[in-house]
Amino acid sequence: MISARTGQNNKTNDDPTGPDRGNDFIREAIDEDLKTGRFDHVHTRFPPEPNGYLHIGHAKAVWINYGIARDYDGKFNLRFDDTNPTKEEEEYVESIIEDVRWLGADWEDRLCFASDYFAQMYEYAVDLIQKGKAYVDDLTAEEIREYRGTLTEPGKESPYRGRPIEENLDLFERMKNGEFPDGARVLRAKIDMASPNLNLRDPVIYRILHAPHHRTGDTWCIYPMYDWAHGLEDSIEGVTHSLCSLEFENHRPLYDWFLDALGIYHPRQIEFARLNMTHTVLSKRWLGPLAQEGYVSGWDDPRMPTLSGLRRRGYTPEAIRAFLGRAGIAKTDSIVDVQLLEHCVREHLNKTAPRVMAVLRPLKVVIDNYPDDREEELDAVNNPEDASAGTRKVPFSKVLYIEQEDFMEDPPKKFYRLAPGREVRLRYAYFVTCVDVVKSEKGEVIELHCTYDPETRGGDAPDGRKVKSTLHWVSAKHALEAEVRLYDHLFTKENPMEEEDYRAAFNPASLEVLSPCYVEPSLRDAAPGYRCQFERLGYFCVDSDSTGDKLVLNRTVTLRDEWAKIQKQQQKRK
Secondary structure, three states, X not given: OEOOOOOOEOOOOOOOOOOOOOOOHHHXXXXXXXXXXXXXXOEEEEOOOOOOXXXXXXXXXXXXXXXXXXXXXOEEEEEEOOXXXXXOOHHHHHHHHHHHHHHOOOOOOOEEEHHHHHHXXXXXXHHHHHOOOEEEEOOOHHHHHHHHOOOOXXXXXXXXXXXXXXXXXXXXXXXXXXXXXXXXOEEEEOOOOOOOOHHHOOOEEEEEOOOOEOOOEOOOOEEEOHHHHHHHHHHHHOOOEEEEEHHHHHHHHHHHHHHHHHOOOOOEEEEEOOEEEOOOOOOHHHHHHHHHXXXXXXXXXXXXXXXXXXXXXXXXXXXXXXXXXXXXXXXOOEEEOHHHHHHHHHHHHHHHOOEEOEEOOEEEEEEOOOOOOOOEXXXXXXXXXXXXXXXXXXXXXXXXXXXHHHEOOOOOXXXXXXXXXXXXXXXXXXXXXXXXXXXXXXXXXEEEEEEEEHHHOOOOOOOOOOXXXXXXXXXXXXXXXXXXXXXXXXXXXXXXXXXXXXXXXXXXXXXXXXXXXXXXXXXXXXXXXXXXXXXXXXXXXXXXXXXXXXXXXXXEEOOOOHHHHHHHHHHHHO
């Protein structure tokens, strides 16, 4: 990408696709600011509240802010808006730091916290009072809501709005000193109770909250409201462009009013559409109950759209950045099909993930004419998309496992896999022919007996005969036992919010656990986070629940790519 500041190409060949590719309305605005001299550099920030785990919608905000800073050779801050001690925990701070770093953003030494500025914010509030632009109000929270008015009716001024400056200063200091209980008083900005923008109707900027803070302890018992803190933090840190999601558009006049009223450095706020995605919800206030009420195992459950959940499921930061780049930056909200995200991770893992053979629903196969005591190692390609990945040795023996669905006793037309009397190829191994079927007392097929052709080692017949199907397999003697978790969409509906309660659309089939499954021994030392493709089955990742004697794998995504199919159909229509 060409930097608007230097004209140099900042991107390297291995730089992943992301929303910082191409041009958009945010960059057009920044280019204009640099051209007119409003700013002579670019400084952005990502300001999460540490009250939950980041989801993929936050990833969009991270990568817009970081990508733009990088594009313009600017600076990027990671800043925690930790202004509500009742909902914030150090656990969330640590998880957010891990997620932002994993995504690939680099804040260098600029890790910031709103709580670092509490003393300065307090002094700014005192300044606002001294200018006659803020007052201490004794109305209850319910009364403030009643006085606020509606979209069609103006608000009503508080009877305490006219308090003298000295009285307001005294009361605000006493609030800080802890003389009043929670909810007894608030500090409000004095703006316009008749404003058509409800955010300007004397918003609360400080409330009393006797609660320990995860960083400042009991130092403070009054805490700033987000709208007050947000602009001040940007100003203190020297941010040039405060890039926010679209819900903050109506708050921008308040952002501007605070900074202008104080007469301090004034960044520019620009809003973009947030990310919405089918078959999920992207809000901490909706994801939190799923974790807390037992719908999922926690914030990092692989079904969750949190970055920790996606990472645990096997998604890569490269795939997420590619998805964000294709979803684009817009001014209006829309919903992106989750199949685009799945396509992006398939595309990346197809190039990078080593291949492994695994059997999820095992059916025993005995090769009658294979010597009982014989074992051999066959060469298998690690990744046909990457010649440098080389090959591996896969053990072969008399007793194997194949997938149950790869055999039918009475197959229909166009079923080309194994059946009585039929010959198929075993991947990297031999041609085998089914000669006998063993059933249980219930009539279920539990074992197959086959013969093999020793002349077809490697998967080709010297006489040139062909077979119509190739099956994957594992050697029963050498295979590792594993638990495999198959994940599906979190919600059955494309838009769960159409339900009166979005939880009613929760997908009870979003997790299927298979055990025992069998995988080839090359996974013996695979650590949590190791990604691979199970041939013919999909992409999988070793889960953190794995222990020394228990291997657990999560399905990242199936091999079938519906998005690619959709794109091809659209191309044909053009």
